[in-house]
Amino acid sequence: MPESFTGKFAAGLASYGDRPCIEFEGRWYSGADITSYAHAIASALDNAGVAADAPVGLVVRNRLHHAAAIVGFLAAGRPVSMIYSFQSPEAIGRDLEKLAMSAVVADPEDWSSDVIAAARRAGCAGVAISLTAPAVAPVEGLERRDKARQHARVEPGVALEILSSGTTGPPKRQALGASVLERTVFSVTSGEAASQSAPPEFAYWQFGGIGVCQLIAGVYNGRRVVMLERFTVDGWVDAIRRHRITRGGVQPAVIRMLLDADVPRADLASLEFLISASGPLDPETRDEFEHRYGIPIRLAYGATEFAGSLCAWTPEMLRDFGESRRNSVGRALPDTELRVVDPETGAVLPAGRQGLLEAKVGPLGPDWIRTTDIASIDVEGFVTLHGRADGAINRGGFKVLPETVRKVLISHPGVRDACVVGVPDVRLGQVPFAAVEVPADTDPPSDDELQALVRGALPAYNVPVAFAVVDALPRNPALKVSLPEVAALYAGRT
Template sequence: MHDSFTGQFSAGLASYGSRPCIEFEGRWYTGDEITAYAEALSSALKDSGVDDRASVGLVVRNRLQHAAAIIGFLAAGRPVSMIYSFQSPDAIARDIETLQLSAVIADREDWTDEVIAAAKRAGSAGVAISLTAPTVTPVVGLHRRDSSRRHAQAEPGVALHILTSGTTGPPKRQAIKASVLERTVFSVTSGEAAPSDAPPEFAYWQFGGIGVCQLVAGIHNGRRIVMLERFSVDGWVDVVRRHHITRSGVQPAVIRMLLDADVPAGHLRSLEFLISASGPLDPQTRDEFERRYAIPIRLAYGATEFAGSLCAWTPEMLQEFGDAKRNSVGRALPDVRLRVVDPDSGAELPPGQQGLLEAMVAPISSDWIRTTDFASIDDDGFVTLHGRADGAINRGGFKVLPETVRDVLVQHPSVRDACVVGVPDARLGQVPFAAVEVVPGSSPPSEDELKAIVRQRLPVYNVPVSFALVDELPRNPALKVSLPAVAALYRAGGQSA
């Protein structure tokens, strides 16, 4: 018996038939083609001795064949664990051995010698997928699951294991139940049923993590989907222009990239607003974008463990509070309760005070779940974020919030972006270090200038001990700055100012 989400999702897929379902690399694929691809994959797994409901692993890329695999698994009620493809072959191999799954599916190019050897050690069947013939084929030497091996059992109700972006360290795998995916659809669409002639869903965030939400919501609601394998300014703008996209979720880095590329305003004419999520957006960049394009940017907040958003702005909220609470991420969604607590005692704090944000999400748990974010909630229920708790730097007993220091550094006219991390110090435990991305063509700021601007606006313990000037900050595929890579600049001596 299908649970309600699986049945609804399967019905959503069936509703396309011969109509366009997904556009990839300039070609529309119909619902029938997506279904046929998923059925071919299901048949290959059955031939490999893999049970219909057994968990499988997917070395995931944002390609049509991977989207079809995810869609097919969800429609059939088969759990799938995401494995990031952008890792080294050795790292992918370690994931496969750790997961111990009945089968692993990967793009033809990702079946390296290391990955094949790992699947053999795990006794997993292997299936290669591609857009060119043969599209679905068993991997040589991995034709069948080793039935003598004990493989991971499907967890009751779990549909997906998705990954965090790995900003602060190795990505963490998060179990998402099918019942929770119902709220994913709601958080993506705000509960709105789009008309049949609405622009397509725009999916370009990594499917291995929270980006899969766009794919899930689109198919569930029978909407057309346009997907990109990876973000580029030209590719993103092309989709917005051709399909008259009216709204899109973007990472803060995307807003900066659009500005730096000096995209003509006419190319973005269809956009009613952008939703900035997955990290802090500095006010200067937001103001510059809104002035140049007259397109509002709304701030949003969600997390991988909640499979979607916790807060949102409604049109009614914007009309009444939009200007006054511009820096808020909105109010809690209907199925969410939020509170702010003291990090040490756990006691709930009154409105306006900063502390750790906790959430109670009805479809997930009746317990309070602590996030890693500092926040405050005002008397009207609007949430404002103040930085990540797991990135806080303890400098000899003084707490330094990296986002606060970054917000000061980006006010320097020669600084396009910055990232502040804690690095070890023998005397104080930790001290702040900053990597600074310099505006192209500008005069690089001196270390004294950068220290002075922080010292003028914040207590002295916030001043970084040193700086590295870089052309581009190191980013992961989710376009978030990689904190371990920034810390490595300090250990390497960086390109000091």
């Protein structure tokens, strides 16, 4: 019988011994350090009357002790459900009660009075974890799980519940099975088990969501991991420079931030390529980056519900199609089938036609899963993305695609970035509204100028009814633009 993911992951963790495992805030922690921390958390849960296989909640942050908790839970086969830390204490408490876990693990700063009160109502145990003494401790008043209460039970096969990025609203929880996590490792590493001397995995995307894949892949393969609590240009560039990292995934916003910061070319010299994922990267920004740094950017596509990528570029594909399919996200991975369907009828569309992308991924089961992404697949099997269907604005029966309008707006030399959302309208139902990000010390374009720009490129119903000029678009911890916060800019004008 093939060894389970849990067994392989535990073996990966054990392989470090006293070797460096994770770097955080400039300090390396060995595999023994991580294992010791994980054992201390397991002991605290045992003392609280929590069964060894009972699922627990983690109010997750990108910190060393949270990474140790995640690693320890996966190595022990204990399911863990992520709880979003970037929300109010009241919202954390509501999540905690809804999940009804036997125990919740969190940083001391997240054990507010509201969260503690919610935990008492749920009858769950509470464990506080920190990098300062005491490193692991029971939360006062939550020392033991209330055994008279019914708590969440193990769901067969589920190893981890992660959160979506929360672009359109509150993050959604997605259950991932242990077998699916093996696919996660493959999609992150392309099946390569790098040597111990190879540059480390670089984990800076939020662990509550798909960003945890870098941590999982690194430990699974016994490879060193460098982690950041949050993205900053200085921190990211420092890690690239010190560790001579050769490749990495970045959000489109990061590409723009690196350009705006005018990072010296020598600081990124080790990079062979970057992979742009989690949103559209406009061609102008991509061209500017590649011209300035000589570092190719490859487009990628994945989603939380697939626990990683659906498509990839191989060296052979790059050699034969790299230029002619420059705007593609590549072809389907070996365990994946992709098709494009008509959003109304579900009929499979021929090559080259745009529609909703559907995927069938072996480890996830035999069913086709419909995404909210508009895509086309050419005769060679290359996938190109054209925007999101769930963001479409119905303006009195006319469909406005926000990404199409955004592309026009960012073509203006005075606009660094833009976001288009639908806002309520009594007569038409919805109308488009745009927030535009303007570089510092630049005179912003007028509303009339921007409206004329859109009107000259697209049918009139695509023209936003109003614009808000901002220094920076509101972004969530995943560096994606927050659509509700952009819509609130319009609400504030009315």
